[in-house]
Amino acid sequence: MEKRVTFGRWTIGILFAVPQLLLIFTFFYWPAGQAVYWSLTLQQPWGGGNIWVGLDNFRSILSNADYWNSITASLVFAAISTGLAMVIALVLAALTDRQLAGSRLYRVVLIWPYGIAAPALAMAFRFILAPEAGFMAVVNKFWPGFWDPGLDGADAMASVIIAFSWKYVGYNFIFFLAAFQAIPRSLIEAAAMDGSGVIRRFRDIQFPLITPTIFFLLVINITESFQDSFGIVDIMTAGGPANATNLMVYKIYSDGFKGLDYSGAAAQSIILMLLIIALTIVQFRFIERRVHYR
Amino acid sequence: MTIIKRGFAALAAGALSTALAVPAFAEPVKFDFWFGLSGDLARVVDTLCKNFNASQKDYEVVCTSQGNYDATLQNTIAAFRAGKQPTVVQVYDVGTATMMLSGAYKPADKLMEENGYKIDYSDYFPGIARYYATSKGEMLSFPFNSSTALMYWNKDAFAKIGKTEAPKTWEDVGADLKALKDAGYDCPMAINISANESWQLMEQFSAIHNQPIATKNNGYDGLDARLEVNKTKFVQYVTDLKKWYDAGLIKIKSKDLGQDMVQAFATGTCQVILTSVGDHGTVGRTQKEGMNWDVAELPVYAGTERKNSLVGGASLWVLSGKSDAEYKGAAAFLNFIHDPKTALFWSTNTGYIPVAKSGFEFMKSNGFYDKAPYKGREVAIASLTASEPTEITRGVRLGNFTQIRAEFGTQMQAIFANKVSVQEGLDALVKNGDAILERFQQTYPGKTLP
Numbered sequence: 001m002e003k004r005v006t007f008g009r010w011t012i013g014i015l016f017a018v019p020q021l022l023l024i025f026t027f028f029y030w031p032a033g034q035a036v037y038w039s040l041t042l043q044q045p046w047g048g049g050n051i052w053v054g055l056d057n058f059r060s061i062l063s064n065a066d067y068w069n070s071i072t073a074s075l076v077f078a079a080i081s082t083g084l085a086m087v088i089a090l091v092l093a094a095l096t097d098r099q100l101a102g103s104r105l106y107r108v109v110l111i112w113p114y115g116i117a118a119p120a121l122a123m124a125f126r127f128i129l130a131p132e133a134g135f136m137a138v139v140n141k142f143w144p145g146f147w148d149p150g151l152d153g154a155d156a157m158a159s160v161i162i163a164f165s166w167k168y169v170g171y172n173f174i175f176f177l178a179a180f181q182a183i184p185r186s187l188i189e190a191a192a193m194d195g196s197g198v199i200r201r202f203r204d205i206q207f208p209l210i211t212p213t214i215f216f217l218l219v220i221n222i223t224e225s226f227q228d229s230f231g232i233v234d235i236m237t238a239g240g241p242a243n244a245t246n247l248m249v250y251k252i253y254s255d256g257f258k259g260l261d262y263s264g265a266a267a268q269s270i271i272l273m274l275l276i277i278a279l280t281i282v283q284f285r286f287i288e289r290r291v292h293y294r
Numbered sequence: 295m296t297i298i299k300r301g302f303a304a305l306a307a308g309a310l311s312t313a314l315a316v317p318a319f320a321e322p323v324k325f326d327f328w329f330g331l332s333g334d335l336a337r338v339v340d341t342l343c344k345n346f347n348a349s350q351k352d353y354e355v356v357c358t359s360q361g362n363y364d365a366t367l368q369n370t371i372a373a374f375r376a377g378k379q380p381t382v383v384q385v386y387d388v389g390t391a392t393m394m395l396s397g398a399y400k401p402a403d404k405l406m407e408e409n410g411y412k413i414d415y416s417d418y419f420p421g422i423a424r425y426y427a428t429s430k431g432e433m434l435s436f437p438f439n440s441s442t443a444l445m446y447w448n449k450d451a452f453a454k455i456g457k458t459e460a461p462k463t464w465e466d467v468g469a470d471l472k473a474l475k476d477a478g479y480d481c482p483m484a485i486n487i488s489a490n491e492s493w494q495l496m497e498q499f500s501a502i503h504n505q506p507i508a509t510k511n512n513g514y515d516g517l518d519a520r521l522e523v524n525k526t527k528f529v530q531y532v533t534d535l536k537k538w539y540d541a542g543l544i545k546i547k548s549k550d551l552g553q554d555m556v557q558a559f560a561t562g563t564c565q566v567i568l569t570s571v572g573d574h575g576t577v578g579r580t581q582k583e584g585m586n587w588d589v590a591e592l593p594v595y596a597g598t599e600r601k602n603s604l605v606g607g608a609s610l611w612v613l614s615g616k617s618d619a620e621y622k623g624a625a626a627f628l629n630f631i632h633d634p635k636t637a638l639f640w641s642t643n644t645g646y647i648p649v650a651k652s653g654f655e656f657m658k659s660n661g662f663y664d665k666a667p668y669k670g671r672e673v674a675i676a677s678l679t680a681s682e683p684t685e686i687t688r689g690v691r692l693g694n695f696t697q698i699r700a701e702f703g704t705q706m707q708a709i710f711a712n713k714v715s716v717q718e719g720l721d722a723l724v725k726n727g728d729a730i731l732e733r734f735q736q737t738y739p740g741k742t743l744p
Binding site for chain 2: 042043044045046047048051060064066126130131132133134137148149150151152153236237238239240241242243254255257258259260261263264
């Protein structure tokens with residue numbers, strides 16, 4: 001027996017979908033289409049005209065060593081910051097879920113970092129990690145030359161990764177904690193009565209039950225690390241030293257807006273979009289198999 | 295429902311009252327001026343605008359800060375594409391080539407002529423005027439805030455090594471820095487090597503030594519100009535800077551590391567810096583109590599005939615597509631800014647130098663340069679007027695120069711981190727810079743610089 005509510009005419013369904021489609025078209029397909037068009041032309045910044053150049057923009061970008069360096073830097077950044085942000089948040093959420101002393105306070109406090117705007121957070125970390133003035137100045141005093149993000153590319157990359165992970169620990173924490181709390185207490189209590197310790201319970205019961213959340217956060221974190229890193233890089237390193245932190249999204253900004261090379265920036269954003277789509281497909285294809293939805 | 299109705303009623307009443315409030319006498323013609331200064335400097339611009347509005351009744355300028363130079367140009371382009379551009383906009387020095395090819399401006403000299411203002415363009419310091427003029431000498435924009443680079447030196451520190459004068463040659467600088475180091479100063483000289491310092495390290499150095507930055511007279515004669523800083527005296531300069539850095543005579547100071555070089559100098563941490571005369575006021579206000587310091591012209595290598603240094607700062611462009619009334623207002627505004635009294639107000643409240651000889655003379659006759667906080671700023675004028683501008687020291691007119699400066703920062707960082715040799719780094723700067731120039735040229739096919 002048909003229990004669903006059905007519409008007699010398909011037009012009603014379409015009508016309901018129209019506002020949403022309109023929004024998506026205006027704010028996604030239209031600009032994306034415009035970007036594709038720009039990437040195939042050479043745009044004069046003041047709108048004086050453009051020339052069709054086919055795939056020349058892509059060719060010149062992909063033959064540029066700096067661009068490949070930027071892709072590598074972005075991948076390194078995405079891998080390490082996603083790993084850090086997720087592992088730390090997972091551990092914190094697991095501990096908070098155990099109702100240890102003060103866990104109600106942690107539950108509130110640990111969410112805050114996500115509420116801080118990237119530039120403000122970057123400003124704070126720039127001070128904390130400044131080799132001459134901040135916390136790291138103390139380390140440098142005992143170990144001269146240890147920390148120098150001004151010239152050492154690895155140190156600069158570490159700085160932006162720390163700042164970005166710090167912010168996303170807060171975000172991941174919310175989801176992990178919610179996932180842990182959705183696990184029926186009876187399951188964990190039963191396991192405890194059977195004599196399994198904290199680690200064992202985490203490994204065999206909690207972890208498998210939160211895999212959907214882990215998978216969701218993995219996709220979001222990787223995507224965001226490609227897109228949301230802009231504010232942090234802009235304030236902390238401006239892509240330097242010597243392009244060490246010139247992530248793809250920052251390069252799009254600096255080429256497009258500072259360099260007024262709209263076409264090159266459009267082509268780069270198409271490449272970035274394709275890369276994120278590809279990464280997401282890979283994740284759904286290969287990692288989602290291990291996810292158990294309840 | 296009633297709330298919404300009441301809301302509408304209130305809106306209608308509001309609209310009506312504003313409509314009624316339109317006064318019987320003629321409203322002044324409003325026009326927009328967008329500028330790229332912020333903080334203290336933005337407040338001075340606001341006062342300047344207020345003074346203009348108070349000085350006459352026909353026009354009202356609405357001044358809006360866009361935060362910085364980059365954002366001003368970006369926002370203006372976006373506004374122009376949408377047909378909502380301001381009438382007057384401040385564009386920084388290196389944006390000049392982009393503006394000239396934009397086709398989006400009304401030439402400043404024509405605007406003034408059409409509106410009956412007589413401006414004596416020979417009154418501008420040639421070093422300033424030529425930077426913004428076309429290759430034929432027409433003024434498409436008005437020089438506004440102008441500065442040049444100077445060497446700031448700590449007199450107390452130099453007294454310790456028995457010097458009472460600033461070093462005039464780079465050879466002397468090397469010896470003095472060594473002496474300062476031996477006298478126990480940990481940071482004899484501070485530099486920074488980001489995109490921003492391309493100005494004093496590469497552009498000013500090249501001008502003073504009459505060395506080209508690019509072919510075709512630094513780009514004035516065509517869009518097919520290409521960089522050539524990897525085979526001029528600049529190579530030796532970077533080599534020396536790197537050598538001094540390795541010997542601990544130069545320290546890198548930037549905001550990211552904790553202290554920028556102006557702060558490092560003002561607190562007495564570092565004894566020599568190269569920066570804009572625009573920082574003169576900041577050093578004076580923030581200096582360590584009782585510290586004796588002065589400014590001098592940038593040094594040259596021994597045996598070099600000194601040429602004029604380059605002007606830095608921005609000029610005012612009038613954009614196309616506005617009404618005649620707005621253009622009249624813009625012309626009145628530019629005329630107001632050109633007035634020597636405005637020059638005195640502007641230079642007193644900022645560190646910028648007067649752009650015209652009349653303004654400079656007026657300030658001198660007022661005793662501006664004799665008194666303590668402003669004394670020394672006349673060195674900037676001396677540096678700018680050290681010679682008649684040559685074909686090369688007129689300025690730098692290269693497309694997308696902002697990106698070339700960024701490339702300068704990148705390669706200098708690679709050189710100072712020992713990733714590449716000096717020559718390799720500068721070769722890479724030229725190679726990548728040329729790619730930027732080539733792309734700019736392709737974007738404007740068949741166009742030439744005026």
